[in-house]
Amino acid sequence: MKLLGKLQNMRIRNKIFIIYIPLILLPLFIVIYTSNHILTSSIFGKTQKNIHDESKLITTRIAGILSNANIYINILTIEINNIYEENNITSNDPVELVKSSNQIHNAIAYHTQLFQEIDYAAFIDINSRVISPAASSGDFIGLFNKDIMKTLQKNKTTSNVWFAMQKRDYLVNDSNRPIITLGKRVVSTETGQTLGFLIVNINEDTISSIFPAISSSSKGYFIVDQQGIVVSSSHNEDVLKPAGDNELIQWMHDGDTVHKEVEIKGELNLLTQNTIEGFDWKLINQIQVSELTHDTYVNTLVIVGVGVICIGIAFLSVFFLSKLIANPIIKLTRLAKEVKRGNLDVTFKSEASDEVGILASVFDAMIEKVRELLRTIKSEQKKKREYEFNLIQSQIQPHFLYNTIETINMFIRLDMKENALKTTEALVSFYRISLSKGNNIIRIKEEIRLIESYLSIQAFRYVDYMDYTIDIDEEILEYDIPKLTLQPLVENAIYHGLKIKNSKGSLAIRGYRSNNFIIIEVHDNGVGMSASKINEILEQSSESNDKINFGVSSVSDRIKLFYGDNSGLKIESVQGDFTKITIFLEIKEMKVDE
Known part of the structure; x- marks a missing residue:
C-alpha cells in the first residue's frame, strides 16, 4: 500500500x-x-x-x-x-x-x-x-x-x-x-x-x-629490499628509489598475502610478491587491473551499447506519451520550479478552458501578487539598510577619537608640541571630511584626504610599526564613493596585520580605473590571515557583534547597498606574508551634495 x-x-x-x-x-x-x-x-x-x-x-x-x-x-x-x-x-x-x-x-x-x-x-x-x-x-x-x-x-x-x-x-x-x-x-x-x-x-x-618484457602501462617485475627501496627493476629510473607508499611497504614486510589489489596513482594494480631467500628481498610483480580486464571492458561495452539502444527506444516512448498526456501539466510544473528558484518573470498562457486553463489563470494571478509583495519588501529593506548605514558610521569613529586625543595628550605631556599640533590638525581634517555636512557620498579625492589624515595620526602613534604610501590615479579622483569606505580597511590592516607583526611593516593604497570599474587596493605586509578567516569576514553580516571583522564586512555591505551586486570586496592573503583587500566599484553616477 x-x-x-x-x-x-x-x-x-x-x-x-x-x-x-x-x-x-x-x-x-x-x-x-x-x-x-x-x-x-x-x-x-x-x-x-x-x-x-x-x-x-x-x-x-x-x-x-x-x-x-x-x-x-x-x-x-x-x-x-x-x-x-x-x-x-x-x-x-x-x-x-x-x-x-x-x-x-x-x-x-x-x-x-x-x-x-x-x-x-x-x-x-x-x-x-x-x-x-x-x-x-x-x-x-x-x-x-x-x-x-x-x-x-x-x-x-x-x-x-x-x-x-x-x-x-x-x-x-x-x-x-x-x-x-x-x-x-x-x-x-x-x-x-x-x-x-x-x-x-x-x-x-x-x-x-x-625479468620478462613488459607493456608500457604496467611496471612488471621489480625487487624491493627490507627498507622499501627498489633494488632492481625493468624501469631504470625506479632503481634505488622508494617502492611506494607506507601501506605497500607494510604489505611487503608482513607477507600475509601473496596477491593484493592496490590503488597506485589513481590506477588499480594487482601486486604479487615472492621472497628471494637469503637476502630478505621481495620479488614484486605489478600489473594494471585495467590490462587484465580489457576483454571484460569490451564485453561490457557491447552489452551497454545494446542497452543504450533499448533505453533510447524507451525514452522515445516516454516522450510521445508525455506529449500526448502530460505536457501541459509538466509545463506548469516547470514554471513552478522557476518560481521556486526566484524567477518571477514567468507566465503560463493557455487558451484551453478546461482544468489546465483554470490552473493557468490562477497561477498567473498568484505570480503577479507575489511580484507586488516583493516590490514592497524591497523598498522597506532599502530603507532599513540606509538606517543601518548611519548606525555603522556612528560605530566606526568613537574609539578612534578617544585614541587620538590620548595621543595628543601624551605628546603634550612629553613636551612634543609640534607632534601634538600636527596630530590635532590631522584630527580636525579627518572629522571635517567624515562629517561632510551629513552627506553619505563624497568624492574619491575627499576620501583620500580623509585617509591621509587618518594615516598621519596613526603614523605618529605607531611609528615603530608601519610606513605607508598612497598612489591614486588622477582620473578617478572626481568619482563618487561612500564616505569612510577605506578607513575600516586601513584600520584592519594596521591593528590586525602590522601591529602584531614582529618587525616594521608597510601599508600601500593604490587606486586606478579598469574598464567600467574603479579599483582601490589596500595592501599590507603584515601577518596575513587564513582562508577560513577570509571566508568568515566576507560571509559575516554587518549586524554581527564581532568587532574584529565588523569594519571590513560593513564596507562590503555599504558598497553593495550603493553600487549593487556587481561591486564588492576581494580579499587575498598568505599567512605570515601579506593581505590585500581590493575594492571593485562599478562606475555609475551618484548624487553628491556640493
Whole structure:
C-alpha cells in the first residue's frame, strides 16, 4: 500500500519512467554483472597462476646468480692463498710484488670470463694496492676509509659480506650504474694473517635482464629490499628509489598475502610478491587491473551499447506519451520550479478552458501578487539598510577619537608640541571630511584626504610599526564613493596585520580605473590571515557583534547597498606574508551634495 501511495504521488512522466526503465535496465545489469564476474574471475585466476610460476623461475635464476658470486669469490680466495704461498711473499720486494700482482690479475681475469655474471672484481692488499683487470688498478690512498672497506675491516671472520645495491665512484667499472657488491676478507691459511680483501660487483642490469618484457602501462617485475627501496627493476629510473607508499611497504614486510589489489596513482594494480631467500628481498610483480580486464571492458561495452539502444527506444516512448498526456501539466510544473528558484518573470498562457486553463489563470494571478509583495519588501529593506548605514558610521569613529586625543595628550605631556599640533590638525581634517555636512557620498579625492589624515595620526602613534604610501590615479579622483569606505580597511590592516607583526611593516593604497570599474587596493605586509578567516569576514553580516571583522564586512555591505551586486570586496592573503583587500566599484553616477 505504501508503494502504491508513493506511485500515486509521483509526477506523470516519472510514473511512465518507473514502468518502462526497470524492465530494460534490470536484465541489462544482471547480464553485465554476471558476465563480468565470471570473465574477471577466470582472468585473475589464470594470471595469478602464471605470475606465480614465472616468479619461481625468476627467483631461482637470481639465486643462481648470487650463488655463483659466492662460489667465484671463494675460488679467488683459494687462488690468492696459493699465489702467496708459492711466491713466499713475506716482504715488500718489488719483484715479488709485481710477480704476485700479475698472477692475481690473471686469476681474476680468467675466472671473470667463466662467471659472466661478474661485472667487476678486485683484490685490495693490505698496502691499498688494487689489483683488477679493470682500469681502476693501482695504489689508492684513503681507500680503507671508504664505507665498504671499513665494514670489511670490522668483520674479523672470513665470511662473505653482501652490500646493498648502490652507486659509488670507487672499485667499479661505471660509477653511473647501480651494483650489488660481495666482499670478503682474505686470510692466509698458513699464518692466519690478513692478506687483503676481495670485492666483487654484479650489475643491476644482470638481475633485471631476467625479468620478462613488459607493456608500457604496467611496471612488471621489480625487487624491493627490507627498507622499501627498489633494488632492481625493468624501469631504470625506479632503481634505488622508494617502492611506494607506507601501506605497500607494510604489505611487503608482513607477507600475509601473496596477491593484493592496490590503488597506485589513481590506477588499480594487482601486486604479487615472492621472497628471494637469503637476502630478505621481495620479488614484486605489478600489473594494471585495467590490462587484465580489457576483454571484460569490451564485453561490457557491447552489452551497454545494446542497452543504450533499448533505453533510447524507451525514452522515445516516454516522450510521445508525455506529449500526448502530460505536457501541459509538466509545463506548469516547470514554471513552478522557476518560481521556486526566484524567477518571477514567468507566465503560463493557455487558451484551453478546461482544468489546465483554470490552473493557468490562477497561477498567473498568484505570480503577479507575489511580484507586488516583493516590490514592497524591497523598498522597506532599502530603507532599513540606509538606517543601518548611519548606525555603522556612528560605530566606526568613537574609539578612534578617544585614541587620538590620548595621543595628543601624551605628546603634550612629553613636551612634543609640534607632534601634538600636527596630530590635532590631522584630527580636525579627518572629522571635517567624515562629517561632510551629513552627506553619505563624497568624492574619491575627499576620501583620500580623509585617509591621509587618518594615516598621519596613526603614523605618529605607531611609528615603530608601519610606513605607508598612497598612489591614486588622477582620473578617478572626481568619482563618487561612500564616505569612510577605506578607513575600516586601513584600520584592519594596521591593528590586525602590522601591529602584531614582529618587525616594521608597510601599508600601500593604490587606486586606478579598469574598464567600467574603479579599483582601490589596500595592501599590507603584515601577518596575513587564513582562508577560513577570509571566508568568515566576507560571509559575516554587518549586524554581527564581532568587532574584529565588523569594519571590513560593513564596507562590503555599504558598497553593495550603493553600487549593487556587481561591486564588492576581494580579499587575498598568505599567512605570515601579506593581505590585500581590493575594492571593485562599478562606475555609475551618484548624487553628491556640493
